[in-house]
Amino acid sequence: MPKRKNDSQGEEPARAAVSGQRGVTNMTAAGISRRSLVLGATTGAAALASAGWPGTAGAADKLVVGVIYVGTRGDFGWNQSHATAVEALKTVPGVSVVEEENVPETLAVANTMKSMIELDGAKLIFGTSFGYFNPFMVDIARQYPDVQLRHPTTLWSADKHPANLGGYFAYMDQAHYVNGVAAGLSSKTGKIGYVAAKPISLVLRTINSFMLGVRKGNPGATVKLIFTGDWSLPVREAEAANALASAGCDVVACHVDSPKVIVETLERRGVKSCGHNTSQAALAPKGFITGAETKYETIYKGFAELLARGEPLPNVAIGGYDKDMVTSTPFGAGASEEARRAATEAIAALRAGQPMFAGPIRDNKGNVIVAPGSALGNYAPELETANYLVEGIEGSVT
């Protein structure tokens, strides 16, 4: 059940006051805030109430950044990867952060955004869940043209969406490629497993990159793939991890919202594991190899600094290792010496822009994806629409 921390209007000033405690005055931000209150008062009755709240004055001296999560911040997964970055954002002088957890992808998120803008004076909002974008963030962006909104996908396009909206995206497939390199060289049987949520191109892409990484160091290895069907199904994820362990896989990686249950189950079965989204190293002291982590603090801190200087934010900010937007969890006890060395080399190569999709690459039905001698760049648009699984993966998209 969703728990809104700030349901009633009575709590709002209190939250604003708490968030506005740090005392660095920023004249630019103050100017913007006052303008927004005047503007807000002319837009509707709801704004009239906001202009009358006494508690918002403290927040007006700072740049207020709103962050909205679909789940709890400490979920060992997607939400935690954002929350960790927000902790780093909070250390930027002149920035105060308002957060709300467990906001469903419904009208509730529009109300949360409105309350962050009207009552807390937020100038920059990160809505961190996929379903927030359309129509909620698009509508709010149109309604409040002087507030910047950013969404962690590549959904934004200049001809369809408002200019104060945009996207930022960490290319996790690069980190999964490194997972694959380490996994392939840490496996003794050459049988590797992968638990994935949904067969959408975003996920298929990370699986394909993982497979390419596996074959880089261990050309004969195969990857057994299990789709659970949704982002968070703890019981079925545990079943999938057990099924892969029973099928003889000695390393299993995953792409689900929170890999906690998978990593714990694998550790109990004596199977090595790779993480996803945030560090799961503590959950598997014996079998953890490495993990694919986002590094959103690069974006969050960068955006806050740009705004504080009064400079415009980019609408699209994407990157992988090259832009310091993804990172690998420090190696665990499950990683072999060879795996550590090869994975470290792979990170350096990706940082230098070396392509993962270098031909010849076929899909697991025999069709040519990349011809011999050619390559797809790591940000090639062709990869955005992946609907295939590369050779070596025992699995099916449908």
Add this chain to the structure above:
Amino acid sequence: MTDAGLFAVLVAMVAGAIRVSTPFLFVSLGECLTEKSGRVNLGLEGTLVLGAMVAFAVSYHSGNPWLGVAAAAAAGFALGALHGAICRLPRVNDVAIGIAMMSFGTGLAVFLGKPYIQPTAPRLPSLPLGDWLGIPSLALALDVSPLFLLGIALAFLLDWAFRNTRAGLVVRVTGDDAAAARALGIAVDRVRLVATALGGASAGIGGAFLSLFYPGSWNEGLSSGQGLMAVALVIFARWQPRRCLAASLLFGAAGALGPALQSIGITAGYYFFNAAPYILTLLVMAGTGSASRAARHAPGELSITR
């Protein structure tokens, strides 16, 4: 499918039946008891989630998972008693209260459970019943939780009690005809209160299984609707505890089908296989259902049949 593959899938389904069925079993037995007394408690999904959270928290703080199970049962008892107490008031609908209790239980668990997502709590021990077979995959499948055995015992105990004890008769009379029960001097509301509270306690134990045995950690999406499915299982089982056991095992086995088939290389159509429990329910209901026979098993006082 090769013979080895077929064997692997069968073992996986047996293992799945044993691992996944226990929460279904405890919730459906609890609901069976409640419905036999003439009330519907749809709130057991909330009870399951709160039970899971309380069990995890108590196990984490005390270091003793069995204390966690006891605390989960107590929390479930309290939620059930609350449902029973509210339903005693005039003009209160038990289905509506049940939905409210579902939100209340889940919300309370999410609110109180926030600090327990990160830590790891001591888990319940398991009983290795299959080691003597010498087949590793079967041994693993038969590495059962004592709670599973307790659930089986509870199913047979309830079944026996409904048939052979005075208490069982009192519950059944209350559920079938409140007026007749009152004529016999039975305090109808009190019987229903106790039946709902005990049903809640059983669902709470089901929650403890989720957080302390399988999958064995606490998070907000832990139940993903299993409590609601278990309530539906009671109708599927025609209000008979032993059939609740069979239905729970069937659901557990069907739930293991999707991952097991993908792990041996049958990968196409996994959405279909993942839907197996629901398709199975439809088929069994359509196959065994009958306009005249279905109502015969249902307690007469149940608001869904009246």
